[in-house]
Amino acid sequence: MGEIYSIVNQKGGVGKTTSAVSMAAILGKRGNKTLLVDLDPQANATSGLGLLDHRFTYTVYDALIHSVEASKAIYPTVIEHLSILAASKDLAGAEIELVSEFNRERFLERSLAPIKDQFDYILIDCPPSLGLLTINALTASDWVIIPVQAEYYALEGLARLTQTIDMVKKALNPQLQIRGIMITMHDKRVGLSRQVEDEARGYFKEKVFQTVIPRNVKLSEAPSFGEPITIYDKKSKGAKAYKSIVKEIFL
Amino acid sequence: MGEIYSIVNQKGGVGKTTSAVSMAAILGKRGNKTLLVDLDPQANATSGLGLLDHRFTYTVYDALIHSVEASKAIYPTVIEHLSILAASKDLAGAEIELVSEFNRERFLERSLAPIKDQFDYILIDCPPSLGLLTINALTASDWVIIPVQAEYYALEGLARLTQTIDMVKKALNPQLQIRGIMITMHDKRVGLSRQVEDEARGYFKEKVFQTVIPRNVKLSEAPSFGEPITIYDKKSKGAKAYKSIVKEIFL
Numbered sequence: 001m002g003e004i005y006s007i008v009n010q011k012g013g014v015g016k017t018t019s020a021v022s023m024a025a026i027l028g029k030r031g032n033k034t035l036l037v038d039l040d041p042q043a044n045a046t047s048g049l050g051l052l053d054h055r056f057t058y059t060v061y062d063a064l065i066h067s068v069e070a071s072k073a074i075y076p077t078v079i080e081h082l083s084i085l086a087a088s089k090d091l092a093g094a095e096i097e098l099v100s101e102f103n104r105e106r107f108l109e110r111s112l113a114p115i116k117d118q119f120d121y122i123l124i125d126c127p128p129s130l131g132l133l134t135i136n137a138l139t140a141s142d143w144v145i146i147p148v149q150a151e152y153y154a155l156e157g158l159a160r161l162t163q164t165i166d167m168v169k170k171a172l173n174p175q176l177q178i179r180g181i182m183i184t185m186h187d188k189r190v191g192l193s194r195q196v197e198d199e200a201r202g203y204f205k206e207k208v209f210q211t212v213i214p215r216n217v218k219l220s221e222a223p224s225f226g227e228p229i230t231i232y233d234k235k236s237k238g239a240k241a242y243k244s245i246v247k248e249i250f251l
Numbered sequence: 252m253g254e255i256y257s258i259v260n261q262k263g264g265v266g267k268t269t270s271a272v273s274m275a276a277i278l279g280k281r282g283n284k285t286l287l288v289d290l291d292p293q294a295n296a297t298s299g300l301g302l303l304d305h306r307f308t309y310t311v312y313d314a315l316i317h318s319v320e321a322s323k324a325i326y327p328t329v330i331e332h333l334s335i336l337a338a339s340k341d342l343a344g345a346e347i348e349l350v351s352e353f354n355r356e357r358f359l360e361r362s363l364a365p366i367k368d369q370f371d372y373i374l375i376d377c378p379p380s381l382g383l384l385t386i387n388a389l390t391a392s393d394w395v396i397i398p399v400q401a402e403y404y405a406l407e408g409l410a411r412l413t414q415t416i417d418m419v420k421k422a423l424n425p426q427l428q429i430r431g432i433m434i435t436m437h438d439k440r441v442g443l444s445r446q447v448e449d450e451a452r453g454y455f456k457e458k459v460f461q462t463v464i465p466r467n468v469k470l471s472e473a474p475s476f477g478e479p480i481t482i483y484d485k486k487s488k489g490a491k492a493y494k495s496i497v498k499e500i501f502l
């Protein structure tokens with residue numbers, strides 16, 4: 001019950017939000033009770049599910065900083081079994097506010113604990129950094145999924161990311177494990193894409209998922225309609241790839 | 252002398268580093284004494300100029316946190332008049348270390364002050380966040396350049412970014428101004444690209460540069476060779492677009 005997955009990579013624009021929203025929508029649609037936690041002050045996962053201009057009474061910021069029960073900041077989405085712990089802009093202040101608190105790494109873990117067993121899966125969309133919000137996500141999680149864009153810069157940060165995961169595992173959360181590496185925005189026609197995939201498989205071996213997410217313009221169009229890819233265009237290459245990777249990751 | 256430009260957008264993967272490295276290389280090549288400051292713990296600008304495995308005695312972290320003279324952390328690059336204030340991974344700790352310091356927003360300004368007049372232009376590549384490193388960059392700068400990827404999520408964060416710039420202007424740096432908005436990774440064949448461009452021009456009017464940077468695979472290949480686009484493929488669409496935008500921005 002309630003397995004928690006963090007979607008993490010400090011490199012920006014690698015497909016963390018797109019992966020979190022797409023996978024959460026597929027899990028919800030197949031009947032798994034799923035919670036998507038938007039832990040990014042950009043609140044892209046919240047708007048990717050069509051809740052951009054929603055007037056939230058409470059958000060994940062209140063659950064983290066003002067000890068409001070997380071259940072009060074959880075909202076239904078357009079997908080039956082999918083709920084979201086929504087983000088808003090004030091989350092940007094949370095990192096600085098957490099710095100001087102005791103147990104500053106465990107605020108999210110504490111706020112998810114009372115609700116964890118109401119869900120089959122909890123996915124956490126993280127901001128592009130290894131700051132306290134991402135550390136909170138890693139401390140609260142069972143698994144980590146690492147999206148890697150099929151581009152050069154995306155490979156460079158992986159050593160630092162895996163080091164940070166090891167540090168969290170040793171100091172804060174012994175059961176944390178890397179579930180796998182997901183290659184995103186892969187373009188068969190581009191040599192660099194194939195090269196990055198080969199290097200990732202060479203280095204991380206079977207930890208790299210078999211399914212590769214292709215670059216697919218439908219995936220970048222979907223958020224402008226506030227819809228996950230499974231609603232916007234369920235027959236697209238992007239939707240098919242995410243369905244296949246969900247089968248690989250979530251048994 | 253020594254005009255300082257910050258390249259800022261908290262949205263990840265919008266082309267901040269690619270723009271900073273490309274523009275700095277073009278300025279250097281045309282004879283302007285140029286300094287590129289890598290203020291991102293990912294150190295992508297440093298590796299984009301071929302200095303990834305370089306053993307730096309000092310980096311921008313030492314200049315910020317240990318008051319080492321910035322000139323000691325400045326290194327030459329493959330381009331004659333271009334130098335880099337290099338970054339390393341330890342910069343990741345700087346944000347937390349700065350939080351409890353007095354005048355925590357002015358550390359970069361203070362470290363650039365003694366060297367500012369040795370250059371015609373100083374460009375600062377920022378991380379994908381609005382935390383203390385980016386605030387330090389804005390406080391030290393005369394101008395801000397905002398790369399916006401021609402995708403939906405990239406438009407959403409602009410209101411928060413311009414609010415933050417206004418706040419820095421009022422509280423910390425009255426002469427700070429937005430130099431302009433640069434549309435990046437634009438693909439003429441994709442409707443979403445045209446839509447994002449139209450919305451950006453509708454909202455920001457003449458602040459959006461005329462030159463649009465197209466999506467061009469050569470730009471994503473260049474960093475894997477540690478070369479700026481002007482060396483990797485100076486006849487590419489990407490190189491031509493950056494040359495044209497440099498003429499628009501830097502008189």
Ligand SMILES: Nc1ncnc2c1ncn2[C@@H]1O[C@H](COP(=O)(O)OP(=O)(O)OP(=O)(O)O)[C@@H](O)[C@H]1O
Pocket residue numbers: 011012013014015016017018019040044126127128184185186213214215216217219220221223238261262263264379402403404405
């Ligand atoms: N497979 C894909 N094909 C085409 N476009 C994609 C794909 N995946 C994501 N995108 C688009 O690329 C951009 C970056 O993706 P996304 O915002 O999901 O990345 P992110 O890692 O969450 O970014 P950030 O670091 O800012 O949080 C978005 O505009 C998104 O719509």
Ligand SMILES: Nc1ncnc2c1ncn2[C@@H]1O[C@H](COP(=O)(O)OP(=O)(O)OP(=O)(O)O)[C@@H](O)[C@H]1O
Pocket residue numbers: 010011012013128151152153154262263264265266267268269270291295377378379435436437464465466467468470471472474489
């Ligand atoms: N015009 C372009 N055409 C094609 N690819 C591009 C273009 N501009 C940048 N890229 C590629 O897109 C990716 C993101 O660009 P870049 O790393 O410069 O963005 P960034 O805003 O600096 O990211 P971060 O938020 O992580 O600092 C990189 O792999 C880069 O090589």
Ligand SMILES: [Mg+2]
Pocket residue numbers: 016017018040044125126127
């Ligand atoms: Mg995101």
Ligand SMILES: [Mg+2]
Pocket residue numbers: 267268269291295377378
């Ligand atoms: Mg960058």
